[in-house]
Amino acid sequence: MHRCLMISEILENIFDHLRRKYRGIRFLAALARTCKTFSGPALDYMWADLRSGIFNLLRCMPQDLFNLPKTPFPQHFRLLRPIVASDWERPLVYARRIKSIVIHPSPIIPDIFPALSASLPGDVQPLFPRLTSLYWFHPEDLIWIRLLLSRQITFLYILCAPSNTNLSLFPTIARTCSGLKNLTVQFRGDAGSGRLALSSFLRALDTLESLSMPIPDLEALHHISRIPGLKHLTTSLPDDISFTAPVFHLPFIALERIDLPFNEIAHATHFFRKCSGLTLKHVDIDLNSCSTTTATDTLYTALRDACSHSSLVILSIDHGEFNSVGTANDAYMINIYSVRLLFSFAKLTSLSLASYVGFNIDDAGIKEVALAWPQILVLRLPALGEYAEPQLSLYCLRILAERCQSLAELEVTLDATLIPEPESGSWTRVSQSALSDLHIGQSPISQPSLHVARFISALFSNLSGLSTNRSHVEDDPEALEEHEEAIAYHNIWMEVDAQLPVLSAIREEERLWAREELGAQ
Template sequence: MHRCLSILELFENICEHVNSANQAQSTLAALARTCKGFTGPALNCLWAVQTHGMVNLMRCMPPDLFEFGDNREARLLRPILAADWERPLIYMRRIRCLYCSVPMAGVSELCASFPDDIGSLFPKLTSLHWNNWTSGDDPSILLLLSPRLTSLSVSARLSETMLPAIPRTCPALKNLDIYRCYHMNSSDRSALSSCLRDLHSLESVEVVISDMVALEHLSRLPCLTSLTTRLLANLPLPSMSLPFIALKALVIRYNIEQVTRFFQSCSGLPLNNVTIELDPCPTTAAMDKLHTALRQGCSHASLLSLAIEIQDDDPPDLGDDAYSAVNMESLRSFFCFVNITSLCIASCVGFSIDDQGLKELAITWPQIRELRLRLEPYYTDIHLHPQFSLRCLSILAEHCRALAALEITLDATVIPSDPDTISQSALCRLDAGKSPIASPAVNVARFISTLFSEHD
């Protein structure tokens, strides 16, 4: 055997390459069985990511222990003995990423029967995804935590007795997603706040914040680059500025007053991507305040992507003066973000913008790659009388040469008699919603395909 094949790293690189190819599992299994040098690295690749929880480990146990159904459901046939763990232990140390869903027969029993003298259940586990849609606590998750864990995602109840174990057992945690934790009372929320404050290496967090101290702690973390959050309506925000010195991506929901106060508590954040999801549909006055706060809270040079979406399925009455269509004055409030490449603005009451307004936008942001002027909810009929015409597509084709995705509702009942000869090849996705269209529709399709040869 060539001496290079005595280098473990070479075996590992070969297995990683094989793992990215088609039929990777069967190839890796063959390598593990037929070549001694490849056995360890191939098994590491095969077992590294377990997307079906502990099913594969259960299949390694004695055949009289579990009965498996067609949908991978397992039924425990007898009590689990210490000797039943002998074979699974060989593979458990190879698992690095585990997806586990509960209720699943056997999981709790499996965790509870783990030998006490072995140590960590999965000593090399770095990523854990735990879903438990039952209403009660399940302490099984605590047995899966380890000091090497850097990524934790939990969709389950985490009580005040369970939350302290996260920073205590996983001090190096970098990615934490507990946004979907539910049934939290005041004691649980206090424990969650303490949990967050005891984690100092976080880079990405998804969580509902109900405590000002926790928010201030997150804002001071030097490595936090991504935050997905909802601020409870009664959460008081500080008068001092929240630094968030490293934050690049922010998703914030749902109450517009709290979202506005959040940005008012910031100054020039170095954000690249901002997504705001609002529910209920905000008034025009509330949106104006939010726009002002955005200009104050975000760096004008760093922001590349801005999305303001509305999740309200019950749009306001069109006759209500508190709600008005999005106009050019609203869009101009974002022109200070000079490097925008993606803009998504949703409205429940339509857009009062015409072709000339869109031309102003196109000239301001010639570099834009994605533009979505979306009407919510999607089934609303207010976009049957849009002010945009087919001519606006020619404007975008001329001024936005990099535009790849466009969502816009326009009046396609009149096809320009003097179509422009401009052609733009970057656009590959066009969503015209319920745009009224001329008959025959093939003429509209021909006009669009002349401008955008690559669109879907």
């Protein structure tokens, strides 16, 4: 055997290549049988990731032990005799090689796990000593996760029902898995009854780098904010939480991304008022109801004061699809004065501000946006409702094409019934090649559609997708009557979408002819 094959790093690269490129369980099994040098590393790779749960491990036990169908996810299980210590000899050889395991929902888990737990030899603890990643998707019977837990686990994903029994287990999980770095917990239902247990669970964790789960109270939130390595937080807070009563600060010294839903905009504002100097790169806020312009300005001000102006590159604030106003109302629109509050974040490359009642921003306002963020890659200003008349015209596209040469994704609602003057006279030719995705909401448009297509095609040479609010909506007979105008606009815009590739091809041919003529001269 070549001496290079005695080097463990080389073997690991070979086995990793086989596993990824060929999904090579068969190749790895063949290598494991080839010689002793290959056997151990090949078996490690074969058993490292158990995506089918524990069933492959169970099949290593004696065949007379139970009745288990030979399917990836068996639905029937029957123990034929008691499990004895010798039945564990072969499975334990492979159990110590497992680094990641996925437990899928299964009706036989309540039968399998009690039998395994009761029969596991007393000197074997934990069952999977090298396990670092655990996914638990079985919503009931969370108690049996204890069989799988170990101090080596750094990644834990739990999907469970918020029963009192399940919730009672969380403090135990924190004690056993004290080195958790990545934690996701999703509940199927309201976990309000488990606030005390969940708070105790979260306050026992100090090594998290990523957390995605509800935070039940201020004490837990305060602790989470002080974890030195926390970089990513996705959470929700109870509606009755009060930020005004206690005097405290939320440092989040290492946080880079935060995703927060709020039923009321005031809660979001109070949250960010408790923060300062956040070096966030990505902020995603989801508001579940319409907000007044004044309340929006207050939130934007709190964001401006809480976050570093030099680090934030992605900002998304969704005002939800619940229209509590009922009609267009200037008091609820996002205007250019509001957006100016965000100009301090000079390095933004992605901005999404949603409103159900529309925007009070015209072409001059969009020019301010373009001047503030010439490096912008994604700009989304979705008007989710059908009430407000857009103040933007097609000319705003020319402004963005000229000022934002890197813009790749754009969503705006504009008035396309009037076509700006052709590029002549005082207009210089503007061409932008980065934009590939244009979403125009429910923008008014009139025939002939070719004029609009010609205008857009001249600006964006590589535009590959144009969509509206109805691009992914199936029209039933009731919708045809209720949304007649929106459907009519959509149909015309789809004509524009069909014409864009043809116009782009014509323009490319003209450019080639021009080059040939210049070459001939």
